[in-house]
Amino acid sequence: MNRSRLPDAALSIVSRGAALFVCTVLFLFVGFLIFRGLPVLGSSLFFGNTAALDAILGRRPVWDGLWPATAGTLYLLLLTMLFAILPGVGGGVYLACYANPRQKQWLGLAVDLLAGVPSIVMGLFGFVLIVFLRRTLLPHGTTCLLLASFCLALLVLPSLVVGTKNALESLPERLYLTASALGFSHDRAVFRVLVPAAGKGILGGIILAMGRAAEDTAVIMLTGVVANAGLPAGLTAKFEALPFRIYYTAAQYADQHELATGFGAALVLLILSACLLFCAWLFQRGLEREWRGFK
Amino acid sequence: MEGLQMKFCASVRGLNIHFGDRTVLRDIDADFPAGRVTVLLGRSGSGKTTLLRSLNRLNECFEGYRGEGYVSVRLGGTLHPVYGTDALSLSLLRRSVGMVFQTPNPLPLSIRKNLTMPLSIVAGMGKHEAETAMERALTEVGLWDEVRDRLNRPALSLSGGQQQRLCLARALALDPEILLLDEPTASLDSLAGSRIEDLILSFRERYSVVMVSHSLSQARKLADLVMVMAEGRIDQRLPASEIPEGAEAECFLEKLL
Numbered sequence: 166m167n168r169s170r171l172p173d174a175a176l177s178i179v180s181r182g183a184a185l186f187v188c189t190v191l192f193l194f195v196g197f198l199i200f201r202g203l204p205v206l207g208s209s210l211f212f213g214n215t216a217a218l219d220a221i222l223g224r225r226p227v228w229d230g231l232w233p234a235t236a237g238t239l240y241l242l243l244l245t246m247l248f249a250i251l252p253g254v255g256g257g258v259y260l261a262c263y264a265n266p267r268q269k270q271w272l273g274l275a276v277d278l279l280a281g282v283p284s285i286v287m288g289l290f291g292f293v294l295i296v297f298l299r300r301t302l303l304p305h306g307t308t309c310l311l312l313a314s315f316c317l318a319l320l321v322l323p324s325l326v327v328g329t330k331n332a333l334e335s336l337p338e339r340l341y342l343t344a345s346a347l348g349f350s351h352d353r354a355v356f357r358v359l360v361p362a363a364g365k366g367i368l369g370g371i372i373l374a375m376g377r378a379a380e381d382t383a384v385i386m387l388t389g390v391v392a393n394a395g396l397p398a399g400l401t402a403k404f405e406a407l408p409f410r411i412y413y414t415a416a417q418y419a420d421q422h423e424l425a426t427g428f429g430a431a432l433v434l435l436i437l438s439a440c441l442l443f444c445a446w447l448f449q450r451g452l453e454r455e456w457r458g459f460k
Numbered sequence: 461m462e463g464l465q466m467k468f469c470a471s472v473r474g475l476n477i478h479f480g481d482r483t484v485l486r487d488i489d490a491d492f493p494a495g496r497v498t499v500l501l502g503r504s505g506s507g508k509t510t511l512l513r514s515l516n517r518l519n520e521c522f523e524g525y526r527g528e529g530y531v532s533v534r535l536g537g538t539l540h541p542v543y544g545t546d547a548l549s550l551s552l553l554r555r556s557v558g559m560v561f562q563t564p565n566p567l568p569l570s571i572r573k574n575l576t577m578p579l580s581i582v583a584g585m586g587k588h589e590a591e592t593a594m595e596r597a598l599t600e601v602g603l604w605d606e607v608r609d610r611l612n613r614p615a616l617s618l619s620g621g622q623q624q625r626l627c628l629a630r631a632l633a634l635d636p637e638i639l640l641l642d643e644p645t646a647s648l649d650s651l652a653g654s655r656i657e658d659l660i661l662s663f664r665e666r667y668s669v670v671m672v673s674h675s676l677s678q679a680r681k682l683a684d685l686v687m688v689m690a691e692g693r694i695d696q697r698l699p700a701s702e703i704p705e706g707a708e709a710e711c712f713l714e715k716l717l
Contacts, residue, residue: 343565345521348554348582348634357581362568458573460612 195435202432205425210433211235226395231430233395237404238379238437240397241314245378246371248318249325253374254367256322257329262355280323288387291316295388308389311400316384321374328370332363361456368449372442379438382408407434468534469494469638469668470515475529477510477519484510486692487529492685494534497660497669499679499700501716502689508672511689512640515670516557517542517550533557534668535637555582558631562643564623566615566630571607574615574626575633583634597633601625601659621652628659639663641671645678657682676703676713688716 213229344354414427468491531542579590598604645653683700
């Protein structure tokens with residue numbers, strides 16, 4: 166082989182190896198979770214001794230199952246994304262399509278700083294916020310689902326802003342030029358052409374944000390999650406969540422059955438995240454097909 | 461040439477355009493005849509495309525743009541300033557002064573939506589009206605029979621020549637009075653290019669065309685008036701009939717540029 170081509174060939178082998186490594190790690194990780202979690206996956210894992218329908222409808226409490234934590238995680242994720250998507254995607258659109266270079270610099274720095282905040286600090290912020298509110302506007306306020314999802318939204322905001330900004334900035338310049346030449350105003354070119362065209366990249370940011378929100382324990386530990394609360398009674402109530410359940414079980418399991426339940430909870434969290442991501446993908450695909458007009 | 465000087469579709473006076481520290485157009489004065497084809501000839505970097513884009517304010521989309529001077533376009537028989545406080549709205553200007561680029565640039569949409577989306581968003585047409593305008597424009601560029609059964613397929617699945625005709629149809633559907641063509645055949649093979657040239661010839665009665673070209677033979681075939689540009693200035697204006705054919709053309713081009 167020509168000596169000048171040797172570094173390229175080596176880099177090619179390294180990149181193939183890296184791809185193989187990622188796939189192997191993912192396969193081992195998911196395989197391990199399935200191996201340990203699948204045997205306990207069943208109705209009793211979710212509902213314990215309570216009848217499934219009674220538990221789902223909230224007619225009877227579940228004392229020994231994952232259902233309240235699963236429902237709590239689902240509410241938490243949906244509320245978090247409700248809080249985060251508009252400012253996150255909007256911030257990314259502003260940075261990519263409206264901000265001048267100076268604003269880009271300052272806002273970019275702000276987003277980077279927010280991205281660098283450890284989740285435990287974000288949890289502390291939520292805790293301090295509710296203490297402050299108790300002393301001022303909300304004397305009966307307490308840590309709850311609403312506070313936890315608000316703090317989680319702050320935590321995942323940078324992923325959404327950066328994902329959206331990068332997706333828009335990676336579009337070919339001629340797309341904007343074409344829309345402008347056809348008479349689209351700047352706003353219309355941005356929202357009728359560029360944002361829909363960047364849909365896949367924006368979805369990538371949303372997936373990252375959802376993944377981060379689904380796994381985080383530090384924030385919710387200080388802002389409302391508890392080990393036993395049943396189904397969330399409302400936005401201002403305490404709640405259970407799968408990541409906290411996994412953390413709690415890993416730290417305090419008493420026997421092998423309880424440990425197996427922990428692995429079951431981890432598998433359920435993985436499946437729940439995958440289902441939500443699949444729904445997000447289906448929704449984005451539907452929007453994209455509608456925008457592109459393909460039939 | 462006498463007739464050409466009488467009525468013009470666009471006029472430029474004292475136009476200077478800079479991008480950052482670089483001056484691209486220097487003190488341009490030009491009148492573009494109405495209902496005729498004007499071809500801008502010149503070497504790469506001579507300012508042809510920038511002059512073309514000054515007629516629909518597309519230069520403003522590029523970073524570092526600064527411009528001085530006066531540009532007006534004739535729309536509906538009246539001259540309207542392109543820049544300044546009493547200028548036409550940007551949307552109306554760009555609808556009325558259609559543009560086709562060097563490389564075919566269909567939006568990443570279906571063939572149908574490439575035409576109907578600008579019609580509904582920019583021209584405010586309803587669905588039925590937009591469909592009618594789409595069919596008329598596609599027929600005008602000879603594409604209707606080729607695509608009528610696959611209007612919902614991606615526009616990017618068309619051949620290069622078909623894509624360029626689609627872009628032309630998209631500009632025509634918005635009912636422009638002036639067409640700006642930036643080397644519309646440069647990225648096409650000779651057959652597809654020749655088809656576009658024939659279309660341009662068929663448009664000369666209905667639209668005023670200002671076109672950038674690198675080809676002397678194309679200029680001779682299409683132009684009523686040729687403007688030769690060099691270093692941001694218009695060096696010469698001459699009728700296409702003064703451009704020689706065959707072997708002499710090369711020497712003539714060398715001398716011009």
